[in-house]
Amino acid sequence: MFSDVYQNKTVLITGHTGFKGSWLASWLIQLGARVVGYSAYLPSDPCYFSACNLQKYLDHHEGDVRDFNHLKQIFEKYKPDILFHLAAQPIVTISYQSPKETFDTNAGGTLNVLECMRQVQTVKAAVIITSDKCYQNVEWAWGYRENDKLGGDDPYSASKACAEMIAHSYIKTFCESGNLKTNISTARAGNVIGGGDWAAARIIPDCVRAWIKGEVAKIRNPISTRPWQHVLEPLSGYLWLGANLINNNCVGESFNFGPDSRINKSVEDLIKVFLKEWGEDVRVENCEDKQKKECGLLKLSCDKALHQLNWHAVLDFENTVRFTSEWYQRFYNTAQDMLAFSIEQINQYVQQARTQKLNWSL
Numbered sequence: 001m002f003s004d005v006y007q008n009k010t011v012l013i014t015g016h017t018g019f020k021g022s023w024l025a026s027w028l029i030q031l032g033a034r035v036v037g038y039s040a041y042l043p044s045d046p047c048y049f050s051a052c053n054l055q056k057y058l059d060h061h062e063g064d065v066r067d068f069n070h071l072k073q074i075f076e077k078y079k080p081d082i083l084f085h086l087a088a089q090p091i092v093t094i095s096y097q098s099p100k101e102t103f104d105t106n107a108g109g110t111l112n113v114l115e116c117m118r119q120v121q122t123v124k125a126a127v128i129i130t131s132d133k134c135y136q137n138v139e140w141a142w143g144y145r146e147n148d149k150l151g152g153d154d155p156y157s158a159s160k161a162c163a164e165m166i167a168h169s170y171i172k173t174f175c176e177s178g179n180l181k182t183n184i185s186t187a188r189a190g191n192v193i194g195g196g197d198w199a200a201a202r203i204i205p206d207c208v209r210a211w212i213k214g215e216v217a218k219i220r221n222p223i224s225t226r227p228w229q230h231v232l233e234p235l236s237g238y239l240w241l242g243a244n245l246i247n248n249n250c251v252g253e254s255f256n257f258g259p260d261s262r263i264n265k266s267v268e269d270l271i272k273v274f275l276k277e278w279g280e281d282v283r284v285e286n287c288e289d290k291q292k293k294e295c296g297l298l299k300l301s302c303d304k305a306l307h308q309l310n311w312h313a314v315l316d317f318e319n320t321v322r323f324t325s326e327w328y329q330r331f332y333n334t335a336q337d338m339l340a341f342s343i344e345q346i347n348q349y350v351q352q353a354r355t356q357k358l359n360w361s362l
Helices: 017-031 070-080 092-097 098-120 156-174 203-212 233-248 269-276 301-310 317-333 337-354
Strands: 008-016 034-041 060-061 082-087 125-129 183-189 215-219 225-227 254-257 264-266 284-286
Touching: 008 017, 008 070, 017 060, 017 183, 017 337, 060 337, 070 098, 082 233, 082 264, 092 156, 098 125, 098 156, 156 183, 156 269, 156 337, 183 215, 203 269, 203 284, 203 317, 215 225, 225 233, 233 254, 233 284, 233 301, 233 337, 254 337, 264 269, 317 337
Parallel strands: 008 034, 008 082, 034 060, 082 125, 125 183, 183 254, 215 284
Antiparallel strands: 225 264
C-alpha cells in the first residue's frame, strides 16, 4: 500500500491522541513506520487512543503545539521524515466558548509546526490537515472546490481558513525559494465518524454516551447536511497524498477528501441508519440550539483527488455507519483487543479499495 513509502520511516503526528490522529497512528504502525506522537491531552475518557493502548506501540509525547520550544525539541530529537499535522481545537461549539484558544491552537499551532520544519530541515513531506469548514460557506448546492474562497463566520471555521493561508504563505515564500526543503500540501476533509470517538458535541458520540446510560440522545441540528464519511476514508487520502509528496508529486497543492455526493446526508438521516445498526430500544429527541450558528448545507467537490490521485471514497453510507456501530458495540460488549479489531476494520476497508482498483491500495 501507498507505494510502501512508510516502511521504516520516522513519522511525526501532531494530535496523535485525537480521533483521526490515533486511527492514523494505528494504520502507520501496521505499515511499518516508526510513529512519534505529540499531543497536549487525551480528548476524552474513554478515547480511541486509550481503548487501543496505543502508547505501547509508538513514541508518545505530551505537548502543546502552541509551545514552540518544546515542539522544536521533538523535531530535533527524532528528525522526522514525514509529518502529519492534525493537532487542533476541533469542536465548533467550543470555539464559541474559547475563541482565543481556538485561534492560538489552529492558526498559531500550524505556524509553529511550519517554522519547526523550516528551522530543523529533516521533514521531506508534510500533510497539513485543516477542515472542510475552511471555505466561506454560502450554502450553495454544489461542492466546494480547492480554489474556492476561504473564510468562516464562526471562530473554528475562521481559524482553519487562517491555517490554510499560513501554510500557503510558507509554501510560496520558503518552499519555492528552496529555503524550506519540504514538500507540503494541505488536506480538507468532511465530517468523519467511526469507532472510538467520544468527543463532546459530536452527534455519534453524543448518541453512544446517552444510549449506554439508557438515556435519550439529544440532537441539536437535525436538518443540517454534512458529507459524512468513515474516518478511514480521509486517512487513506492523507497517506496517499504523503506518499505522492515523497515522490515529488502534488507539491504545494490542496485536496478535498470526502464521500460521494450522494452521501451528503442530514443529521436525521444519519441517526435513522445508526438506530437501525445499533439494534436496541433507544431513543432520540430534537433539541435545536439556535444561538450557536452552524452551516446548514456543506458539500465538497473531490474531483481533484479523483483525477490527480485516483482517490475516491470506498464505503457507501450504510457500511460507513455499520463499521462505526460495530466498533462501539465490540468495545462495550466484549473484552476483545480493540487495536486488533481496528486493524481488522482497516484490512476490510483496504480489501474493498482493492476491488475498486484504487492505486493506493495495490
